[in-house]
Amino acid sequence: MSTGxxxxxxxxxxxxxxxxxxxxxxxxxxxxxxxASDSCVRRLAQQGVFQPAIHVRIDPTKRLLVVEDNGTGMxxxxxxxxxxxxxxxxxxxxxxxxxxQNAAQMLIGQFGIGFLSTFVIGHQVIxxxxxxxxxxxxxWRSQGSADYSLELGTRQQIGTTVTIELEPAFxxxxxxxxxxxxxxxxxxxxxxxxxxxxxxxxxxxxHAPWHLDASEHEYIDYVKHRYGVVPLxxxxxxxxxxxxxxxxxxxxxxxxxxxxxxxxxxxxxxxxMYVCQDLQLLxxxxxxxxxxxxxxxxxxxASREGFMIERPNYRxxxxxxxxxxxxxxxxxxxxxxxxxxxxxxxxxxxIKQAAVNDSQxxxxxxxxxxFESDIGPITLTRYLERIPVRGADxxxxxxxxxxxxxxxxxxxxxxxxxxxxxxxxxxEEKFLKKYCSLRHGVSFQPLTAxxxxxxxxxxxxxxxxxxQHCEQLGMQVYAVRFEPSHLTxxxxxxxxxxxxxxxxxxxxxSGSLLSFVQSVGRNRSDDYVLCVNTLNPLIQQLRDGQxxxxxxxxxxxxxxxxxxxxxxxxLTPELGEAVQKAQTSLLELALAQR
Numbered sequence: 001m002s003t004g005x006x007x008x009x010x011x012x013x014x015x016x017x018x019x020x021x022x023x024x025x026x027x028x029x030x031x032x033x034x035x036a037s038d039s040c041v042r043r044l045a046q047q048g049v050f051q052p053a054i055h056v057r058i059d060p061t062k063r064l065l066v067v068e069d070n071g072t073g074m075x076x077x078x079x080x081x082x083x084x085x086x087x088x089x090x091x092x093x094x095x096x097x098x099x100x101q102n103a104a105q106m107l108i109g110q111f112g113i114g115f116l117s118t119f120v121i122g123h124q125v126i127x128x129x130x131x132x133x134x135x136x137x138x139x140w141r142s143q144g145s146a147d148y149s150l151e152l153g154t155r156q157q158i159g160t161t162v163t164i165e166l167e168p169a170f171x172x173x174x175x176x177x178x179x180x181x182x183x184x185x186x187x188x189x190x191x192x193x194x195x196x197x198x199x200x201x202x203x204x205x206x207h208a209p210w211h212l213d214a215s216e217h218e219y220i221d222y223v224k225h226r227y228g229v230v231p232l233x234x235x236x237x238x239x240x241x242x243x244x245x246x247x248x249x250x251x252x253x254x255x256x257x258x259x260x261x262x263x264x265x266x267x268x269x270x271x272x273m274y275v276c277q278d279l280q281l282l283x284x285x286x287x288x289x290x291x292x293x294x295x296x297x298x299x300x301x302a303s304r305e306g307f308m309i310e311r312p313n314y315r316x317x318x319x320x321x322x323x324x325x326x327x328x329x330x331x332x333x334x335x336x337x338x339x340x341x342x343x344x345x346x347x348x349x350x351i352k353q354a355a356v357n358d359s360q361x362x363x364x365x366x367x368x369x370x371f372e373s374d375i376g377p378i379t380l381t382r383y384l385e386r387i388p389v390r391g392a393d394x395x396x397x398x399x400x401x402x403x404x405x406x407x408x409x410x411x412x413x414x415x416x417x418x419x420x421x422x423x424x425x426x427x428e429e430k431f432l433k434k435y436c437s438l439r440h441g442v443s444f445q446p447l448t449a450x451x452x453x454x455x456x457x458x459x460x461x462x463x464x465x466x467x468q469h470c471e472q473l474g475m476q477v478y479a480v481r482f483e484p485s486h487l488t489x490x491x492x493x494x495x496x497x498x499x500x501x502x503x504x505x506x507x508x509x510s511g512s513l514l515s516f517v518q519s520v521g522r523n524r525s526d527d528y529v530l531c532v533n534t535l536n537p538l539i540q541q542l543r544d545g546q547x548x549x550x551x552x553x554x555x556x557x558x559x560x561x562x563x564x565x566x567x568x569x570x571l572t573p574e575l576g577e578a579v580q581k582a583q584t585s586l587l588e589l590a591l592a593q594r
Contacts, residue, residue, distance in 0.1 A: 039071025122164035248293030
């Protein structure tokens, strides 16, 4: 057996790690500020009293980016151990060794590879550092190869200066506006002041609203600061469970802001440093919710640009956030109805989809949400108060889908009975289905599928004779009564009648209608029947007319064609031919009588 040793192209390995570990090259700014912050934490733990500060400077002429801190600095052996060794982390070492647990909790870094990100944006990195107790500063220089140099540094005060000679692709970091936005994005909550250039005031806030026990107005102000838009509503949250912990804020932004803010997005921080925009922690149905949280228990991936989503603490936090979002929405609905109305106006489908998906939220808001109708916005409670009751306290909600409008005849019939018609989309149709399933005696019916509930069977035997004469002509005709009386007839699919209407018909003694309902399922899907309105004077004349007279048959066939066309039926070739023949016969009859 023989053995060998792996050969490593060290320079290529460093570049490979640096360029593929991080999805966003600007994360190098985060890593540099984080290292500076951790250095200040270590000095604060050792010294007790001093004024930490982090300075970021640019030199556009020399294409330099400089990050400087007055933290602990590093001695020569620390530089070799932590800067020149991939995977070694001074912060991680201090976390496990320090007796000051408050300081340990303030430390951010842990993997020891974050410094590699500097080689994504720069072709040379220089570190000038002076440790407390050291007589001379140390200067470390590397171009991302296997070799580095160590020499005497020039720094006179305790701390570290990192200078990056930028690659041309990242000269945009020399733009102060871009650099400022990047620092605020990643390091807004770092507890030490970060100064940009010669600014006398720090550019970071240092504290989030939840660090300061802020008022609702201050939370709103912060959301505006981060996103540039005033939110419709905000909800401070604090979750502390065995496996789930976070503090932060949930927000509902104006609809126009969603063009810039991704649905269900959470800006997630960990120990005050921004990690990533997460799109999975919030419930799937909360498409109109965004937020900002600090989640200390989530386990980071190596690049610290995301979390291990299969770990128990990630799943536990996701479940806890479902309850937080639900509580937020229920509070709005119950305690801030005016705000809730504004939210619903902008996110109507989103709110109703949320209710469909979450039963507790549904129970809280089902009777508060309104729907568009013929008479304007109306809640389902108000709708049910307006419509007629059938049988044993049974009521039907009529609706049309926005892309499938009802016919003029159907609208006239429901309008004559004072029944509003809801104008809804497919999500609202699911909402109606859930609503009716939870309420005894309430059903829902698409208006385009028929309006049998609003039609009453006619019992007079004279009408039975009319139906029989029409049957001899090869037509299924049923005498029914409905408003408005000026409508002569209505064409309906036989399959649009419901089984429960058989009971109503039996109670009313309509054997003819019962026979018709029992035929459902035996007819072809394009079979239509003619329902003539017994309240209409023309139909009454037809009842009293002579069936043997050719004129009588012509009028019936013309009524059939009129009803089909008025009902908005999409005619099959056979129906089209029948309608054309009926209309032609009527014209011939009119001409013959001149």
